[in-house]
Amino acid sequence: MMKVFLLGLALLRVDSLMYPAVISPQDPTLLIGSSLTASCSVDAGSSLRAEDLYWTLNGRRLPAETYEVLNATTLSVTISSLNGSQQQSGDNLVCHSRDGGILAGSCLYIGLPPEKPTNISCWSKNMKDLTCKWAPGTEGETYLHTNYTLKYKLRWYGRDNTCQQYHTAGPYSCHIPKDLALFTPYEIWVEASNRLGVAVSEVVMLDIVDVVTTDPPSNVHVSRVGDLEDQLSVRWSAPPALKDFLFQAKYQIQYRVEDSSEWKQVVDNVGNQTSCRLAGLRPGTVYFVQVRCNPFGIYGSKKAGIWSDWSNPTAASTPRNGRATGVCEPKNGEHNNTLRRELKQFFGWMRKHGSSYGCANLSIKMYDQWRVSLQKSHKTRNQVLSGDKS
Template identity: 80%
Template sequence: VPPEKPVNITCWSKNMKDLTCKWAPGTEGETFLHTNYTLKYKRRWYGQDNTCQEYHTAGTYSCHIPKDLALFTPYEIWVEASNRLGVAVSDVVMLDILDVVTTDPPSDVHVSRVGDLEDQLSVRWSSPPALKDFLFQAKYQIQYRVEDSSEWKVVDDVGNQTSCRLAGLRPGTVYFVQVRCNPFSIYGSKKAGIWSDWSNPTAASTPRSAQTCSCCSPHSRHGGDGGVEARPPVRHRPPCPRRATYGCSNLGIKLYDQWRVWLQKSHKTRNQV
């Protein structure tokens, strides 16, 4: 059977001098015959075809072009599949190197407690080294999960800062945290670039809570006989924050801290009565 045309060509550049592309062999996969794949590329307005030489650098169907690429110039890229029974050519992908830049994951990710606050963690990291060599900025994302869960929660509002406080966490709980980076505004490019891989997970635990907060629970509690005892209403109660991360918003953290101060004072007053 002749080969199917390759599909899903995606490319990225780590340093604006190279390009790595990968593809899929076709909707039905490879045939029983051995199939050769050749990635070719050329500048859009120039007629000379070039052939990629470094294959299998990012998986079975991939190739790396290490140098001699021009900036501010669209490239046409395609893959040819061939076996004894024929040749199939993918659709042509057109791209500019500046629009597909990515980086290594952020390095030196540190997660630590915020004093004795049992529901917060501080996350700090360093920008990827490539950001220091080229004229572009970066935005970051954080994802975190508790130790006994596989579900990650993502913080999108980190912006271009390299630190963040996670609030609304469970006391006495181990969290795993990862950070990734997306370069943007590369030499004025309007596209956002490509997200890096996530950094390796970094673990830290929140302090154990000295007391259980019930201010956000319904205003009732169980009496000794199993009934429900009404709780006196608390006047001037500020709205309870949602028990979830406030991301890296300074305003959100400030409001959260104000709520905590009020909560501590209310517990102190209640214990003195």
């Protein structure tokens, strides 16, 4: 019995040596702009007195005029107009002895309650999952660790479900990988919580078939159009993941020249077709081309659909010619004159070669053949002019 008593005394002695002082309040949570008065009390049996103590906040010594001796063993400090915590784990308020030893510490959590999350947007990849993103609120920064929880449920029945896979599409996002119903609206909302409170977003209602996106178009090929020096042909495959679903597709194409980072979007809506011809390009130039897809009207949905990511860039070059490559965009009114002049030249060529083809064989291929012959005549003329100059 005596051994147990002595062991207890020894433990108390060790505890008093390890923690020779106590700070009150311990680990408080405070609003930005508020004030705090904290006290540090040393053990009465210690040789330390209140005059032997001082305070630091995040390693910076606080001025003596903010101190007050409350009694022989207790020193308080008052901090006014607190700023937000420098770290989400809390600011370190520490009580020291005269020689710099650490006697006790307290974490100050200084910040703001969470704002109501906003701008919830969701998309489903091939109708197999659901990913949602949101904004943290108008202010955003709370200076405190803030948890965001995305919840969802079927609109007319069912229990609340909590999303589990966070940060999959950015810091404020969550991914629901499976077990989703079609043709039944979901209610989706986000709850934000920290030490100072809870805020809940507005509820968003959506049907999975209305927010479908898909993979980028595959098998993108870019090739020359015969000898036409200002055109390239682009072909691609429709998204295979949606081949079993009734839907329509829109495609967009963008391209850039090899030595530029600026993409030019030339086709806003290619419809269901999976090929397109780019015209008005610079001869002898390498172009990079990308395609993306927007599946819409799935099972009769009236929503606009969501664009996929762009396909990987595919490169091809236009044929080179001997002419200068700089081409100005026609001004208003000049385009019609140019088109009229080209048609006049084309029909003149048709009258000359019409007996060989006949009207029944009139097609875009004949127009392309005329363009090739026109470009060859330009090359021949340029070569003659170059020879005359030399």
